[in-house]
Amino acid sequence: MPKVLIADKLSTAAVNIFKMRGVEVDVKTGLTKEELLKIVDQYDGIAIRSATKITKDVIAVAKKLKVVGRAGIGVDNVDIPAATAAGVIVMNTPFGNSITTAEHAIALMMALARELPAANASTHAGKWEKNRFMGVELYGKTLGLIGAGNIGSIVADRAKGLKMHVVAFDPYLSAESAEEKGIEKVELDDLLARADFITLHTPLTPETKGILSAEALAKTKKGVRIINCARGGLIDEAALKAALDSGQVAGAALDVFAEEPAKANPLFGNEKVVCTPHLGASTEEAQENVALQVAEQISDYLLTGAIVNALNMPSISAQEAQLVKPWISLAEKLGAFAGQLTETSIQAVEILYEGSAAKLNQRALTQAALAGLLKAHMPEVNMVNAPLVAKERGIKVSETRRDQQGIYEGYIQIKVVTPEMTRAVAGTVFADGHPRLIQVKDIKLDAEFAPNMIYVTNEDKPGFIGRLGTLLGDTKVNIANFTLGRSAPGDDSIALVQVDGEVPQAVLDAIRKLPLVKSAKALKF
Ligand SMILES: NC(=O)C1=CN([C@@H]2O[C@H](COP(=O)(O)OP(=O)(O)OC[C@H]3O[C@@H](n4cnc5c(N)ncnc54)[C@H](O)[C@@H]3O)[C@@H](O)[C@H]2O)C=CC1
Numbered sequence: 001m002p003k004v005l006i007a008d009k010l011s012t013a014a015v016n017i018f019k020m021r022g023v024e025v026d027v028k029t030g031l032t033k034e035e036l037l038k039i040v041d042q043y044d045g046i047a048i049r050s051a052t053k054i055t056k057d058v059i060a061v062a063k064k065l066k067v068v069g070r071a072g073i074g075v076d077n078v079d080i081p082a083a084t085a086a087g088v089i090v091m092n093t094p095f096g097n098s099i100t101t102a103e104h105a106i107a108l109m110m111a112l113a114r115e116l117p118a119a120n121a122s123t124h125a126g127k128w129e130k131n132r133f134m135g136v137e138l139y140g141k142t143l144g145l146i147g148a149g150n151i152g153s154i155v156a157d158r159a160k161g162l163k164m165h166v167v168a169f170d171p172y173l174s175a176e177s178a179e180e181k182g183i184e185k186v187e188l189d190d191l192l193a194r195a196d197f198i199t200l201h202t203p204l205t206p207e208t209k210g211i212l213s214a215e216a217l218a219k220t221k222k223g224v225r226i227i228n229c230a231r232g233g234l235i236d237e238a239a240l241k242a243a244l245d246s247g248q249v250a251g252a253a254l255d256v257f258a259e260e261p262a263k264a265n266p267l268f269g270n271e272k273v274v275c276t277p278h279l280g281a282s283t284e285e286a287q288e289n290v291a292l293q294v295a296e297q298i299s300d301y302l303l304t305g306a307i308v309n310a311l312n313m314p315s316i317s318a319q320e321a322q323l324v325k326p327w328i329s330l331a332e333k334l335g336a337f338a339g340q341l342t343e344t345s346i347q348a349v350e351i352l353y354e355g356s357a358a359k360l361n362q363r364a365l366t367q368a369a370l371a372g373l374l375k376a377h378m379p380e381v382n383m384v385n386a387p388l389v390a391k392e393r394g395i396k397v398s399e400t401r402r403d404q405q406g407i408y409e410g411y412i413q414i415k416v417v418t419p420e421m422t423r424a425v426a427g428t429v430f431a432d433g434h435p436r437l438i439q440v441k442d443i444k445l446d447a448e449f450a451p452n453m454i455y456v457t458n459e460d461k462p463g464f465i466g467r468l469g470t471l472l473g474d475t476k477v478n479i480a481n482f483t484l485g486r487s488a489p490g491d492d493s494i495a496l497v498q499v500d501g502e503v504p505q506a507v508l509d510a511i512r513k514l515p516l517v518k519s520a521k522a523l524k525f
């Protein structure tokens with residue numbers, strides 16, 4: 001039974017889902033890094049929010065870990081490259097809390113416009129400072145969105161309801177989509193110059209880090225009000241403090257901070273600043289949504305192989321996972337076969353999907369094929385990081401789909417191009433769900449994959465099979481299966497021998513010395 005750790009505060013809906021689905025679950029929130037490092041190797045999955053940091057060193061000791069599920073959107077607390085390198089899938093719940101967070105941004109904008117927190121505190125203190133608080137209207141004002149994705153778009157929709165004019169800076173927002181949303185797409189400088197309110201809704205990336213820098217703040221309309229419900233690092237906090245002090249910025253409402261939990265911050269204590277402790281996603285509805293979703297997604301992956309909302313893997317539905325599983329195994333084994341025969345650098349990999357194989361999730365199959373291929377010489381490669389490793393090594397990967405042409409209902413062929421040669425291997429999945437090797441170079445055959453095999457190329461002349469069998473018998477290597485193939489009588493032929501146990505090097509050397517043998521290699525699957 002797979003075991004999952006819930007490391008941040010999640011709705012109890014998550015625990016119930018895990019239990020119902022047959023996943024063992026521990027709830028241990030508020031762990032220090034050291035505590036997490038001590039226990040993380042027990043778990044197949046971890047469910048988190050923004051508090052727990054899944055760093056490189058956590059991934060390094062989490063030997064069983066297969067999936068990190070973020071009950072929410074931002075994944076800047078997860079080292080995705082490290083997870084990818086370790087074959088750990090990182091998932092989030094991209095829509096579960098977006099309405100709630102957009103509503104928080106609007107709430108903060110209103111609180112800022114009318115100084116609600118200060119007025120509230122003053123009234124509770126019995127001061128009745130009616131003349132102290134003078135707000136501004138939102139009606140007719142320009143709202144500048146930095147980032148117009150899911151949350152930004154909902155904020156825009158609500159702001160339009162308040163009769164604001166909405167402009168957005170988002171390089172990835174198409175003109176059509178902007179028009180559809182009633183948003184004016186602008187450049188950042190234009191937004192800074194025109195907006196009465198600026199609200200941030202981008203992820204924290206190297207490009208967006210410090211997007212509201214001292215320089216950017218200097219370009220804003222004097223008296224601008226800023227709302228940040230995305231990530232603290234988007235604003236240079238020291239620069240914001242200076243801009244508030246100079247009056248360039250009239251106020252800021254912040255839900256997120258460069259360092260969290262934010263116990264001390266240069267902006268604390270400033271009455272022009274409205275703060276909440278990262279509450280953007282904190283409504284009953286959103287927390288129920290994200291907890292349910294993340295528990296379903298993690299359970300699905302661990303129990304069925306289905307992948308939804310992963311940031312480092314293509315999606316595969318549960319139904320598809322069932323269908324594609326034997327083909328993934330085939331693709332990986334074909335890749336492993338070709339990889340073990342390849343001793344030189346690889347220039348290109350061409351994968352052909354025919355018939356029923358062409359109707360399956362091609363990205364997953366290609367990732368499996370690449371993983372098998374590259375793992376032969378780089379054990380750290382896995383299905384998740386294989387495309388990246390191939391790219392880093394300059395291996396050109398191409399895929400072709402074709403309707404059924406041959407006798408097999410479906411098959412996969414992998415062609416590996418090296419500076420010396422091109423080698424093709426192909427296989428299919430039989431009705432029993434077992435992958436079969438059906439072609440090596442141009443030679444047709446029919447062989448199952450086994451943990452230990454010997455691959456021999458030889459001249460097709462009488463006497464070879466007997467000698468090989470005798471040698472293996474004499475050296476106590478038990479033959480489980482023996483498959484032969486040749487392009488034409490008397491031409492090149494190959495023998496694939498399934499053996500029980502590892503093949504000693506001395507036996508391989510002896511096979512290579514047999515008459516008619518051209519090459520011999522031990523293969524492992
Ligand atoms: N305060 C809170 O509790 C919460 C905060 N968030 C934060 O809100 C962020 C936005 O969430 P969603 O809208 O769901 O994400 P999203 O992915 O739907 O939208 C992000 C938008 O930012 C844009 N973008 C990316 N790089 C940009 C750049 N350099 N300049 C301008 N725009 C850029 C993208 O094109 C995209 O349209 C999340 O990344 C997360 O960090 C999300 C939920 C709750």
Ligand SMILES: O=C(O)C(=O)COP(=O)(O)O
Pocket residue numbers: 049050051071072073074075097278279280281282
């Ligand atoms: O979903 C997000 O990106 C959030 O920032 C929400 O964070 P939280 O789950 O409340 O810690």
